[in-house]
Amino acid sequence: MVNTYPVSFYFSLSFGKESIAFQEVSGFSKETGIEEVTSGGENRFKYRLPVPTGSQNLVLKRALNVEGSELIDWCKASIDGSLSTAIAPRNVMLSLLDAGGSACVLWTFNNAYPVKYSVSELKSQESGLVIESIELAYTYFEIQNTEDDTMFGNLFDQ
Numbered sequence: 001m002v003n004t005y006p007v008s009f010y011f012s013l014s015f016g017k018e019s020i021a022f023q024e025v026s027g028f029s030k031e032t033g034i035e036e037v038t039s040g041g042e043n044r045f046k047y048r049l050p051v052p053t054g055s056q057n058l059v060l061k062r063a064l065n066v067e068g069s070e071l072i073d074w075c076k077a078s079i080d081g082s083l084s085t086a087i088a089p090r091n092v093m094l095s096l097l098d099a100g101g102s103a104c105v106l107w108t109f110n111n112a113y114p115v116k117y118s119v120s121e122l123k124s125q126e127s128g129l130v131i132e133s134i135e136l137a138y139t140y141f142e143i144q145n146t147e148d149d150t151m152f153g154n155l156f157d158q
Helices: 070-080
Strands: 011-015 018-020 024-026 030-039 042-055 058-063 090-097 105-118 131-138 140-145
Touching: 011 070, 018 070, 070 105
Parallel strands: none
Antiparallel strands: 011 018, 011 090, 024 058, 030 042, 058 131, 090 105, 105 131, 105 140
16 A cells, blocks of 8 residues: 655635635644642652643634635624624634545634734835735644544544
8 A cells, every 4th residue: 555645735724615725824733731740748759740731823824815705704803893792713624635636634623713813014125925814713623534534533622
């Protein structure tokens, strides 16, 4: 059996009914922290106990889209609403694609909501693209290997 490893530049992000192209996606990681506890009278070591799992924000970067989208409208409503209206969490799906364009790994970020929107610096001396960056907080993510339809989500649920 020949293993073909996926490449990191071929991916798509789905949000609602939209499939959105991004230049870069980062921040999908989980980490269990450690709390060190000393025990009275025991000086040889400290107990190292796990604390609840934490995650980073999902960071999405792409060329500035001046036409707007469902994603940008959601960001505006969530961030500009100044908490006067309830934030509407949504699920966001990131697919890593194989050479044929089919999803081989799917990450689902559950209960995501926008926490930051920014635009790259504008410089008159450079001719680069203007990049918009969107950060989403999420509760947990699930990983699905679409080859054998195995769900690894229970390993990463909080």
